[in-house]
Amino acid sequence: MALAIALVIAVITVISVYVFWAHVWWLPVDVSTHGASIDHQFMMTLIMTGIVFVLAQLGLAYFVWKYRDRGDRRPAKYSHGNNALEITWTTAAFIVFVGLNLLGYRSWASMRFTPAAADALRVEVWGEQFQFYFRYPGPDGQFGPTHVNLMNDATGNALGLDRDNDPASKDDIVTATLAIPVNREVELILHSKDVGHSFYVRELRVHQDLVPGMAIPIHFTASEDALNYNGGRYEIVCTQLCGLGHYKMRAFLQVMTQEDFDKWLKQQAEEQQ
Amino acid sequence: MKIPRALWVAGMAVTLLLAGCSKKQETAEETSAVPSEQPAGGTPVDPATAGEITGKVTFNGPKPKLAVLHMDQDPVCVQKHSSPVYAEDGEVNGNGTVPNAFVYVKEGADKYTFPAPTEAVTLDQNGCLYKPHVLGIMVGQTLHIISSDPTTHNIHPLPKNNPEWNQSQAPGAPPIDKKFARPEVMIPVKCNQHPWMRAYIGVVKNPLYAVTGEDGTFTIKGVPPGDYTVEAWTATWGTQDQKVAVSPKGTATADFTFKPGAGT
Amino acid sequence: MEAHAVATHAHAAPTGFIRKYIFSLDHKVIGKQYYFLALFSVVVGILLSVLMRWHLVWPDARIPLLDKLSPTGAPGGIMTPEYYLSLLTMHGTLMVFFVLTTAPQSGFGNFLLPIQIGAEDMAFPRLNMLSFWVTFAGLVVLLSSFFVGDGPPLSGWTAYTPLSAVGSVAGPGEGTGQTLWVISIALFCVGSLLGALNFITTTLDLRTRGLTLMRLPLTCWAWFITAVLALLSFAVLFAAGVLLLLDRVGGTSFFVPAGLVVSDQRIAHSGGSPLLWQHLFWFFGHPEVYIAILPGMGITSHVLSTFSRKPIFGYRAMVYAMMAIGFLGFMVWGHHMFVSGMSPYVGFAFSVFTMAIGVPSAIKTFNWLGTLWGGKLRLNTAMLFAIGFVSLFVSGGLSGLFLAQPPVDTNLHATYFVVGHFHLVMGVAAIFGMFAGTFFWFPKMFGRMMNETLGKIHFWITFVGVYCIFMPMHFLGLEGNIRRYSRFTDVNFLVPLIPLHKFMTIAAFVTAGAQFIFLFNLFWSMFKGEKATENPWEATSLEWTVPSPPPFDNFAGRHPVVYRGPYEFSVPGAPKDYVMQDAPEPVAAH
Missing domain, CATH: 1.10.287 (Helix Hairpins)
Incomplete structure (x- = not known):
C-alpha cells in the first residue's frame, strides 16, 4: 500500500x-x-x-x-x-x-499604470449579448454620442448613433471585425451595452472586462510577428459569463500593415456613408 | 439508524411536491394556450357573403438608407450569403411602396367567431434571418419554429401582454411549437445568438390580417360585410388606422401612406 | 416549508421521534442532519457535473431522460446552451454552499466540537436546530428553481450583476429562477450566521477543565477560525443578497448602472455599480474558500497525526498559520478582479497579500510532511484520504500562485486554469478531507466500522480520477481555454482541445461512478458494519473516551478533565503508543 x-x-x-x-x-x-x-x-x-x-x-x-x-518495534519519533x-x-x-x-x-x-500615447489609434469596443462591435472615430477623431433610444440591432444601429443630427457621429465607422495596423499603439475603450463581458485575445496577451456603465481603456501594440501567423487573423473571445450565447461570443481581430489598414478603413467608411 | 431514513422521507416528500408543482405548471401553460379572449357565442362568418380588403402601403419621404448587417461573428451566417445583407426594417421600394407592413382588422369583427386554425404558422431561421420577417398569427394558433441553419439559434420574443420566453435551438433539435394566449401587435422576436435577427409577430383575435408583399400590397380575404377599423403597422414609422366598409362579396380598398418623423 | 409538514406527518406516530430525530436539539443529530443534507447535495452536484461534461464533449448528443427532466432545457435530449449554464450555476451553488460549507463545518463540527471539548452540547441548542432548518429551507428553495419558470438561473454561482439583476430579459432562468437563487442564498447566510455564533460561543465558553486553547485538537481550531470567518463574511453576503433582491423585485439600482439596453429593451434602472457587487461578493467569496478548506485542514492534521503515531509537527505554527490564513483571507478578495476594471494599483496591492497568504499555506504543508517524517504510518482509508488531501492541496495551491499575479493572470483569468486550480484546492481537497473525516469518525457517529477494502478501492479510483480530471485543466488554461462555455465547437482555437476534454469527461464518468462504492459502503456499514469499540483508532482526543455512538449527553454526566495536548503519540516510556488527553497519570517525557 x-x-x-x-x-x-x-x-x-x-x-x-x-x-x-x-x-x-x-x-x-x-x-x-x-x-x-x-x-x-x-x-x-x-x-x-x-x-x-x-x-x-x-x-x-x-x-x-x-x-x-x-510491523517492527521501531517507535515513531516523538517530536513536537x-x-x-x-x-x-x-x-x-x-x-x-x-x-x-x-x-x-x-x-x-x-x-x-501608464496611459496610451497621444498618437495611439483609438477604437471603441462595444459588447452586447452576444456580439462585439467596434467603432472608429473617422477623420474628425471624435466619437459621436450614443443614444439608448436609438440602439437597435435589427436596423444595424446597435450603438444608437444619430448620424443625421450629431456631426461627430457622421463619420464614425462601426464594424464587427476589429482591424488594427501592425507596430502601432492601439488604445481600446471598452463599453458594454447590457451585462458584463470581457475582451480577450490570447495571442496579444490582452484581457479586460467590459463593464456596463464604465469606459475602460487598455492599450497595446501588435508586433511585426502579428502578420505572420494565420494571416494576421486572431479570435477575440468573451470570457465573462454573459448569458446563453457566451460560448460563441467572439469576433475576429485582423492585423494589417498601415497601408492595408487605411484602405480597409476607407472601404468601410464608404459602405456606411 | 432512523435519522437518514427520516431525511430520505423528507427528501422524497420534497421531490414529490416539486414534481407535483412542475406538473401543475405544465397544465397551466396548456390551458392558458387556449384562446382566452374569444367572444363566446358569436356569429360564424358566412363565406357566401364575405368580401375582402385590399390596398397598398407606401412611404412618402426620402428613402432611408439601410445599414449592412454585420454577421462576421458567425461564419455559418456569412457563408449563407454571397452579397451584403441589409437591415429589413425601414425597407422602401423604388416606387415608395413598403413591404413587411402588417395590416389587420383592429375593430369591428368582434361579433364573429373565428376558430383558431389547426394548421401552424411556420417561422424559419434561414441564413441567420427570420423568414418571414413579419408574420401574423391568431390567438391560440401554433407557431412552428424551425431552423435551416447549421448553427445554434435562439428565439426570444419580447412581448408586453404575453409571457416572455427564451429558448435556444441547436442544429438537429426538434422544432419548437408555441402559442400565444393574448392578442398583441407586435411582439418583437430576437435571436440572442445573432442579435441582428428580428421578426415581428402580430397576434390577433381573427384571421383578418395580411402582410404586405414585396410590392407593398396586401389583401385580407374572407371579411364579412360591415364597418371596420383597419390598422397598418410598420417597424419604422408606427401605425395608422383607417375606417373601411365592406359590402357583401365586395372589395374595399385601404391604402396607407406613412411619412418620416412619425414612429415609435 | 410544506415539506416539513409532510415529513413530520409521516413520522407522527411516535411523538418522541420528531423531537429526537427531526427537530432535534442534540448536536450529534444536527451534525448528522447536516452531513446527510450535504451528501444529498453532493450527489445532485456530481450528477449535474456529469451531465455538463457529457454535453461539453458531445454537444449534439441526445442525453437519455434529460428531456423528461426539462423539455425546454433539453428538447429531444439535446442540451441547450442556457440549460448548460443553469446546470453550471446549480452545480457551483450546491457544491460551494450546501456541500463545502455544510459538511466539514456544520456536519463534522456540530457532531464533534462539543465532544472534543468535553461539553454536553453546543452553547445554543435551539439556535443550532434553527440554523439547520433554515439551511434546509435554503436548499429546498434552490432546488425548486429546477421546476418553475424557465428553470434555474444561468449567471453562475457568482451571480455577477447586471446579468443577475435585470430580470428575464437577460436570459432564461433570470426571472423566477434567479430570484429563488437569491432567496436561497440569503437563507443559507442566516443559517450560517447562526451556526457561526454557536461555534464561537461553544469553543470559547464550554471547554472542559484543563482544556486550554493550546490543548485544543486542530480540528476545533479549524472549526473555530472558520466560524469567525463565516460570521464576518456571510454577514456581507447576506447584505449583498438583500440588495440584489431589492434590485430585482424592488426597483432599486444598487448594482445596475444607467443606460443599459438588454436585447434592445431599455432598462429603467440607473445609478448602480456592477463592480460593487463584485467587491461585496468576493469579500465573502474569498474567505468562503477558506471556510471550505480550513475544516479539511483540521481533519487532515488530526488524521495524519493519529495514524503517523506522532505528535503533530509544529502545533503552534499550525494554529498561527490558520489564524494568518483567516486574517489575510479578508484582504485578498480583489485577486478575483484583476481584469474587472478595478484600479490596477489596487490590483497590485491585492496581489501582494495574495502571495503572502501562500506562506501560511506552505507552513501547513511543511508541517504535514514534518508530521509524517519519522512516523509509523498506518495506511488505512482515512489516512490515505488525508495523504491525498496533502497532495491535492499542494497541486491546487501552487497553481494559485500563477493566478495571484496580475500579469500572469492576464492570460489565465477565466480559463480552465482557474477551474482546475479551485477544484483541486478547495473542491476535491476539501472533499478528501470529508472522506478522511467520514472514515475516521464513522465509528463514533454510527457505532460501526466502514469497510476498509471498499474504502481503499474507492480511494484509488477517486485519487487517480480527480488528477485525470483536474490536472489537464491547467494545460487547457495555458491554451486559453475559456471556462463557462457550453461547447467548444464555435471558437477555432478551442476545437483542437476537444480530445483532451474527452479524456477528462471519461475520467469524470469513472470517478463519479466510483462514488457509488462510497455510498454503498456508507449505508451498508451503517447497518451491517462491524461493531465499533470506544477507541478503534487508538486516538487521544476526548471523543474516543466515550462509547460509540456517544450517549445523549456525551459524557453521561461526567466532566472530563484534560491534562495534555491532543497529539501525544509514541511518548517515550508510556505504556501504549498514545496517551489520552484526559489520562491523569504522569508520563515519563513531555
Whole structure:
C-alpha cells in the first residue's frame, strides 16, 4: 500500500512535469510588444512552483513509503516540531512568494499604470449579448454620442448613433471585425451595452472586462510577428459569463500593415456613408 | 439508524411536491394556450357573403438608407450569403411602396367567431434571418419554429401582454411549437445568438390580417360585410388606422401612406 | 416549508421521534442532519457535473431522460446552451454552499466540537436546530428553481450583476429562477450566521477543565477560525443578497448602472455599480474558500497525526498559520478582479497579500510532511484520504500562485486554469478531507466500522480520477481555454482541445461512478458494519473516551478533565503508543 501510493504520487508528478516541460499544451504565440514580460513572469513562476511541486509531492511519496508501519518495534519519533525549521521555511516561503510577485511589478505597471500615447489609434469596443462591435472615430477623431433610444440591432444601429443630427457621429465607422495596423499603439475603450463581458485575445496577451456603465481603456501594440501567423487573423473571445450565447461570443481581430489598414478603413467608411 | 431514513422521507416528500408543482405548471401553460379572449357565442362568418380588403402601403419621404448587417461573428451566417445583407426594417421600394407592413382588422369583427386554425404558422431561421420577417398569427394558433441553419439559434420574443420566453435551438433539435394566449401587435422576436435577427409577430383575435408583399400590397380575404377599423403597422414609422366598409362579396380598398418623423 | 409538514406527518406516530430525530436539539443529530443534507447535495452536484461534461464533449448528443427532466432545457435530449449554464450555476451553488460549507463545518463540527471539548452540547441548542432548518429551507428553495419558470438561473454561482439583476430579459432562468437563487442564498447566510455564533460561543465558553486553547485538537481550531470567518463574511453576503433582491423585485439600482439596453429593451434602472457587487461578493467569496478548506485542514492534521503515531509537527505554527490564513483571507478578495476594471494599483496591492497568504499555506504543508517524517504510518482509508488531501492541496495551491499575479493572470483569468486550480484546492481537497473525516469518525457517529477494502478501492479510483480530471485543466488554461462555455465547437482555437476534454469527461464518468462504492459502503456499514469499540483508532482526543455512538449527553454526566495536548503519540516510556488527553497519570517525557 505504501509503495503503491508513493508510486502513484510520483507518476502523477512526473507526468504533470513532463507535460509542462515538453510543451504538449502551451501558451499561444505572442504577437504583442508587451507579451514577452508576461511570458517571462509566467516562466519564473512555473520554474519556482515546479520545484516546490516536485519536492513536496516526491517528499510526500518518499515519506509515505519510508515511514510506513513495517510491523517492527521501531517507535515513531516523538517530536513536537522544530522552531528553527519553522522560522526558516516561513521566511523562505515569504521571500520566494512575495519576491516573485515584486518581480512581476514592472510587467503589470508597463501595461496598466501608464496611459496610451497621444498618437495611439483609438477604437471603441462595444459588447452586447452576444456580439462585439467596434467603432472608429473617422477623420474628425471624435466619437459621436450614443443614444439608448436609438440602439437597435435589427436596423444595424446597435450603438444608437444619430448620424443625421450629431456631426461627430457622421463619420464614425462601426464594424464587427476589429482591424488594427501592425507596430502601432492601439488604445481600446471598452463599453458594454447590457451585462458584463470581457475582451480577450490570447495571442496579444490582452484581457479586460467590459463593464456596463464604465469606459475602460487598455492599450497595446501588435508586433511585426502579428502578420505572420494565420494571416494576421486572431479570435477575440468573451470570457465573462454573459448569458446563453457566451460560448460563441467572439469576433475576429485582423492585423494589417498601415497601408492595408487605411484602405480597409476607407472601404468601410464608404459602405456606411 | 432512523435519522437518514427520516431525511430520505423528507427528501422524497420534497421531490414529490416539486414534481407535483412542475406538473401543475405544465397544465397551466396548456390551458392558458387556449384562446382566452374569444367572444363566446358569436356569429360564424358566412363565406357566401364575405368580401375582402385590399390596398397598398407606401412611404412618402426620402428613402432611408439601410445599414449592412454585420454577421462576421458567425461564419455559418456569412457563408449563407454571397452579397451584403441589409437591415429589413425601414425597407422602401423604388416606387415608395413598403413591404413587411402588417395590416389587420383592429375593430369591428368582434361579433364573429373565428376558430383558431389547426394548421401552424411556420417561422424559419434561414441564413441567420427570420423568414418571414413579419408574420401574423391568431390567438391560440401554433407557431412552428424551425431552423435551416447549421448553427445554434435562439428565439426570444419580447412581448408586453404575453409571457416572455427564451429558448435556444441547436442544429438537429426538434422544432419548437408555441402559442400565444393574448392578442398583441407586435411582439418583437430576437435571436440572442445573432442579435441582428428580428421578426415581428402580430397576434390577433381573427384571421383578418395580411402582410404586405414585396410590392407593398396586401389583401385580407374572407371579411364579412360591415364597418371596420383597419390598422397598418410598420417597424419604422408606427401605425395608422383607417375606417373601411365592406359590402357583401365586395372589395374595399385601404391604402396607407406613412411619412418620416412619425414612429415609435 | 410544506415539506416539513409532510415529513413530520409521516413520522407522527411516535411523538418522541420528531423531537429526537427531526427537530432535534442534540448536536450529534444536527451534525448528522447536516452531513446527510450535504451528501444529498453532493450527489445532485456530481450528477449535474456529469451531465455538463457529457454535453461539453458531445454537444449534439441526445442525453437519455434529460428531456423528461426539462423539455425546454433539453428538447429531444439535446442540451441547450442556457440549460448548460443553469446546470453550471446549480452545480457551483450546491457544491460551494450546501456541500463545502455544510459538511466539514456544520456536519463534522456540530457532531464533534462539543465532544472534543468535553461539553454536553453546543452553547445554543435551539439556535443550532434553527440554523439547520433554515439551511434546509435554503436548499429546498434552490432546488425548486429546477421546476418553475424557465428553470434555474444561468449567471453562475457568482451571480455577477447586471446579468443577475435585470430580470428575464437577460436570459432564461433570470426571472423566477434567479430570484429563488437569491432567496436561497440569503437563507443559507442566516443559517450560517447562526451556526457561526454557536461555534464561537461553544469553543470559547464550554471547554472542559484543563482544556486550554493550546490543548485544543486542530480540528476545533479549524472549526473555530472558520466560524469567525463565516460570521464576518456571510454577514456581507447576506447584505449583498438583500440588495440584489431589492434590485430585482424592488426597483432599486444598487448594482445596475444607467443606460443599459438588454436585447434592445431599455432598462429603467440607473445609478448602480456592477463592480460593487463584485467587491461585496468576493469579500465573502474569498474567505468562503477558506471556510471550505480550513475544516479539511483540521481533519487532515488530526488524521495524519493519529495514524503517523506522532505528535503533530509544529502545533503552534499550525494554529498561527490558520489564524494568518483567516486574517489575510479578508484582504485578498480583489485577486478575483484583476481584469474587472478595478484600479490596477489596487490590483497590485491585492496581489501582494495574495502571495503572502501562500506562506501560511506552505507552513501547513511543511508541517504535514514534518508530521509524517519519522512516523509509523498506518495506511488505512482515512489516512490515505488525508495523504491525498496533502497532495491535492499542494497541486491546487501552487497553481494559485500563477493566478495571484496580475500579469500572469492576464492570460489565465477565466480559463480552465482557474477551474482546475479551485477544484483541486478547495473542491476535491476539501472533499478528501470529508472522506478522511467520514472514515475516521464513522465509528463514533454510527457505532460501526466502514469497510476498509471498499474504502481503499474507492480511494484509488477517486485519487487517480480527480488528477485525470483536474490536472489537464491547467494545460487547457495555458491554451486559453475559456471556462463557462457550453461547447467548444464555435471558437477555432478551442476545437483542437476537444480530445483532451474527452479524456477528462471519461475520467469524470469513472470517478463519479466510483462514488457509488462510497455510498454503498456508507449505508451498508451503517447497518451491517462491524461493531465499533470506544477507541478503534487508538486516538487521544476526548471523543474516543466515550462509547460509540456517544450517549445523549456525551459524557453521561461526567466532566472530563484534560491534562495534555491532543497529539501525544509514541511518548517515550508510556505504556501504549498514545496517551489520552484526559489520562491523569504522569508520563515519563513531555
